[in-house]
Amino acid sequence: xxxxxxxxxxxxxxxxxxxVSAQDFEVYELQRLVESAxxxxxxxxxxxxxxxxxxxxxxxxxxxxQNVVFR
Numbered sequence: 001x002x003x004x005x006x007x008x009x010x011x012x013x014x015x016x017x018x019x020v021s022a023q024d025f026e027v028y029e030l031q032r033l034v035e036s037a038x039x040x041x042x043x044x045x046x047x048x049x050x051x052x053x054x055x056x057x058x059x060x061x062x063x064x065x066q067n068v069v070f071r
Contacts, residue, residue: 005029012036017043022051027060034064047071 003008005025008018013036020033037044049057049070061068 005033007037008033012044013040013041015040015042017045019045019047022046022048026058027052030060032064034060034068037067038064041067043067043069045069045071 008020011018012033020061033044057070
């Protein structure tokens with residue numbers, strides 16, 4: 001069972017890197033998680049990223065720059 005969105009955001013904002021699945025969150029939620037990772041200077045690893053459309057990956061990557069990795 002995936003953690004709650006707010007819990008993951010809090011960990012990322014505290015600088016604790018996290019791995020999340022693209023299957024568990026909407027694109028908008030993934031973007032918010034990436035914003036939290038940037039704020040906390042943490043890494044976010046998005047697995048199952050093949051579930052996302054190319055434009056969705058680009059939008060998310062734009063938010064995260066060096067703080068997001070797609071797997």
